[in-house]
Amino acid sequence: xxxxxxxxxxxxxxxxxxxxxxxxxxxxxxxxxxxxxxxxxxxxxxxxxxxxxxxxxxxxxxxxxxxxxxxxxxxxxxxxxxxxxxxxxxxxxxxxxxxxxxxxxxxxxxxxxxxxxxxxxxxxxxxxxxxxxxxxxxxxxxxxxxxxxxxxxxxxxxxxxxxxxxxxxxxxxxxxxxxxxxxxxxxxxxxxxxxxxxxxxxxxxxxxxxxxxxxxxxxxxxxxxxxxxxxxxxxxxxxxxxxxxxxxxxxxxxxxxxxxxxxxxxxxxxxxxxxxxxxxxxxxxxxxxxxxxxxxxxxxxxxxxxxxxxxxxxxxxxxxxxxxxxxxxxxxxxxxxxxxxxxxxxxxxxxxxxxxxxxxxxxxxxxxxxxxxxxxxxxxxxxxxxxxxxxxxxxxxxxxxxxxxxxxxxxxxxxxxxxxxxxxxxxxxxxxxxxxxxxx
Amino acid sequence: xxxxxxxxxxxxxxxxxxxxxxxxxxxxxxxxxxxxxxxxxxxxxxxxxxxxxxxxxxxxxxxxxxxxxxxxxxxxxxxxxxxxxxxxxxxxxxxxxxxxxxxxxxxxxxxxxxxxxxxxxxxxxxxxxxxxxxxxxxxxxxxxxxxxxxxxxxxxxxxxxxxxxxxxxxxxxxxxxxxxxxxxxxxxxxxxxxxxxxxxxxx
Numbered sequence: 001x002x003x004x005x006x007x008x009x010x011x012x013x014x015x016x017x018x019x020x021x022x023x024x025x026x027x028x029x030x031x032x033x034x035x036x037x038x039x040x041x042x043x044x045x046x047x048x049x050x051x052x053x054x055x056x057x058x059x060x061x062x063x064x065x066x067x068x069x070x071x072x073x074x075x076x077x078x079x080x081x082x083x084x085x086x087x088x089x090x091x092x093x094x095x096x097x098x099x100x101x102x103x104x105x106x107x108x109x110x111x112x113x114x115x116x117x118x119x120x121x122x123x124x125x126x127x128x129x130x131x132x133x134x135x136x137x138x139x140x141x142x143x144x145x146x147x148x149x150x151x152x153x154x155x156x157x158x159x160x161x162x163x164x165x166x167x168x169x170x171x172x173x174x175x176x177x178x179x180x181x182x183x184x185x186x187x188x189x190x191x192x193x194x195x196x197x198x199x200x201x202x203x204x205x206x207x208x209x210x211x212x213x214x215x216x217x218x219x220x221x222x223x224x225x226x227x228x229x230x231x232x233x234x235x236x237x238x239x240x241x242x243x244x245x246x247x248x249x250x251x252x253x254x255x256x257x258x259x260x261x262x263x264x265x266x267x268x269x270x271x272x273x274x275x276x277x278x279x280x281x282x283x284x285x286x287x288x289x290x291x292x293x294x295x296x297x298x299x300x301x302x303x304x305x306x307x308x309x310x311x312x313x314x315x316x317x318x319x320x321x322x323x324x325x326x327x328x329x330x331x332x333x334x335x336x337x338x339x340x341x342x343x344x345x346x347x348x349x350x351x352x353x354x355x356x357x358x359x360x361x362x363x364x365x366x367x368x369x370x371x372x373x374x375x376x377x378x379x380x381x382x383x384x385x386x387x388x389x390x391x392x393x394x395x396x397x398x399x400x401x402x403x404x405x406x407x408x409x410x411x412x413x414x415x416x417x418x419x420x421x422x423x424x425x426x427x428x429x430x431x432x433x434x435x436x437x438x439x440x
Numbered sequence: 441x442x443x444x445x446x447x448x449x450x451x452x453x454x455x456x457x458x459x460x461x462x463x464x465x466x467x468x469x470x471x472x473x474x475x476x477x478x479x480x481x482x483x484x485x486x487x488x489x490x491x492x493x494x495x496x497x498x499x500x501x502x503x504x505x506x507x508x509x510x511x512x513x514x515x516x517x518x519x520x521x522x523x524x525x526x527x528x529x530x531x532x533x534x535x536x537x538x539x540x541x542x543x544x545x546x547x548x549x550x551x552x553x554x555x556x557x558x559x560x561x562x563x564x565x566x567x568x569x570x571x572x573x574x575x576x577x578x579x580x581x582x583x584x585x586x587x588x589x590x591x592x593x594x595x596x597x598x599x600x601x602x603x604x605x606x607x608x609x610x611x612x613x614x615x616x617x618x619x620x621x622x623x624x625x626x627x628x629x630x631x632x633x634x635x636x637x638x639x640x641x642x643x
Binding site for chain 1 (some may be wrong): 442443450492494497498500502503504505548551552553558561563564565566570578586591595597599601605607609610611614616638
C-alpha cells in the first residue's frame with residue numbers, strides 16, 4: 001500500500017469537546033448513583049430447636065465421579081440444605097462439572113445428585129471458550145434468589161481463573177444462563193472464589209475472593225442487587241494469602257481468616273480485622289491457628305463466639321477440627337477433632353492397610369452405607385500413589401441454618417463429600433467438655 | 441437471548457482478528473476494494489460458529505473484551521488500508537501510545553498486587569478518579585491531543601452505558617493488548633530515535 005494521504009479529521013475541535021461533555025456528563029451521573037458503603041449484617045440465630053444434643057454424619061455424594069472436591073452449602077426456603085461441589089475424573093479435567101444435591105432434614109437423607117453447571121453449558125452461556133471449572137460457593141441474595149459462584153478457567157492453570165455466576169429463583173431447580181464477573185484488569189485472570197458470601201445491611205452482597213496470579217492475596221467483592229460488581233477491596237497483598245473467610249461480629253466489626261500460602265514457618269492461619277465495616281482493614285498477621293495451607297470455613301454464633309472448621313496441623317490435611325474463639329479470633333480452643341489419621345502422617349500406608357482403615361472410616365461416617373468397601377476403593381483410587389496411601393479431609397464449608405442447626409461439609413479423601421449436622425446443644429456440651437482442652 | 445455486552449465483546453474480538461489481516465505483506469499489496477472484501481469475508485468467518493463456538497468467542501475467552509482505546513486504535517489502523525487516507529494525524533497516535541504505555545507500566549503492577557494500593561478499585565465509580573480523568577481529557581483537548589480526549593470521553597460514556605461486560609471504568613480505558621502494543625511501539629520509537637538521532641516515532 002502506498003503512503004496514506006493526509007488525515008480525515010484535521011478539525012473537529014468542537015466535536016471533540018461535545019463528546020467530552022456528553023461522556024463525562026453520563027459518567028458523573030452514573031458515579032453519583034453509586035451505592036454508599038454498607039454495614040455488615042451479622043446473623044443472630046438463636047439456640048437449637050430442641051435441647052437434646054444432635055450430631056450426625058453421612059455422605060452427600062454417591063460416588064458418581066472418581067473425584068469430588070470443594071463443597072459449599074446454602075439453606076433452602078423449606079429448611080432443607082442444598083450442597084454444591086465440583087466432580088469429575090480429576091481436578092482440572094475437562095469433564096469436571098458442578099454437582100448439587102439436597103438434604104431433607106426430616107428424613108435426614110441427601111437426594112437428587114445432579115450436575116448444575118458444565119464446561120460446555122457455561123461456554124455456551126458466556127459465549128467464550130472455557131477450559132475447566134472449579135470451586136463453587138452459593139448464597140441467598142437479599143431478593144431471595146440463590147446466587148451460585150464458581151471458578152472458570154479459559155487459559156492456563158488456576159492462575160487463569162475468573163468467577164462466573166448463575167442465579168436461581170426457585171431454590172436451585174432451574175438456573176439462569178451463567179455470566180462472568182470481571183474482577184481484574186489483566187485479561188480478567190487470577191480471581192477465584194471459596195469463602196462464604198454474606199449480605200450487607202443494604203442488600204448488597206459481599207463475596208470473599210482471592211487473587212492467584214503472580215501474587216496471592218485476599219480480596220472482597222461487593223455486588224449490587226443485580227449481581228453486578230460495584231466494588232473490590234484488597235484484604236491483603238503480596239504472595240502468601242488465599243481464600244479469605246469473612247466473619248462479621250457486628251455491623252462494624254469483622255474478622256477475616258485466610259489460608260497462609262507462604263513458605264515462612266510457622267504455618268498459621270492469617271487474620272485481619274476491621275472496626276469500621278470494612279473501610280479499613282488491619283495488616284495481616286499470623287493467628288494462633290496451625291494450618292497446612294488449606295481452606296477453612298466458619299460462622300459467628302449469636303453469643304459472639306467464632307466457630308471455625310479447619311485442618312489444624314501444619315503438615316497435612318489428614319486432621320480436621322472444629323475450633324472456637326471468644327475474642328474475635330485472637331485465642332482459640334478445640335471443640336472437637338473430627339478426623340484424625342496421625343498414624344499415617346509422614347508414613348504412607350500400604351494399599352491393603354489403607355483399604356481396611358478407609359472402610360472403617362466410611363462405615364463410621366455413614367451407618368446406612370451398603371458398600372463401605374466401595375467407598376474405601378474409591379478413596380484409594382484418589383489417595384494412593386507410588387509411595388503409598390494417605391488421607392485427606394479438606395475444604396470444609398460451615399453454615400448455621402435458621403433453626404440453629406449447623407451443617408458442615410468437606411472433601412473426604414477426594415472421592416466423596418461428607419456431611420456433619422449438629423446443634424447448639426451438642427456444641428455447648430462439647431465446649432463444656434473441652435473447657436480445659438488444648439488452647440491454640 | 442444474547443446480551444448486548446456479548447454482542448459488543450464479540451464485535452471487538454472480530455475487529456481485532458480481522459484488523460490483523462492487512463498487516464500480511466501479500467494482502468497489503470492488494471487493491472483497497474479487495475482488502476475490504478477480504479476483511480468482510482474474514483469477519484463473517486470468525487463470527488460464524490465453527491464447532492461449539494465462533495472463532496471470535498475463543499479469542500474473547502483468551503483476551504476478554506477490548507477497551508474503547510483498543511477499538512478506536514484498531515479502526516484508525518484499518519482505515520488507511522480501506523480508504524487510502526489516515527483518520528487522524530500521526531502525532532495524535534504517538535501521543536496516545538505514550539500515555540497508554542506510561543499508564544500501563546504504573547497501573548498493571550499495582551493492580552496485580554504490588555503493594556496494598558489497588559488502582560483498579562478506583563474504576564468502580566470513584567468521583568475523584570472521574571474528576572482526574574476529566575482534568576486529563578480537558579488538558580489534552582487544550583493541548584490539541586484530540587485522540588486522547590476522544591478515547592477517554594468515549595470510554596467514560598461506554599462505561600456509563602454498560603457497553604461491555606465489565607463494570608470497571610479501567611477496562612474501558614485500557615486493556616493488556618493495547619498496553620503491550622503501546623509499550624512496544626514507544627520502545628521501538630525510542631530505539632529508532634537513538635539509532636538515527638532524532639528519527640520519527642511510528643505511533
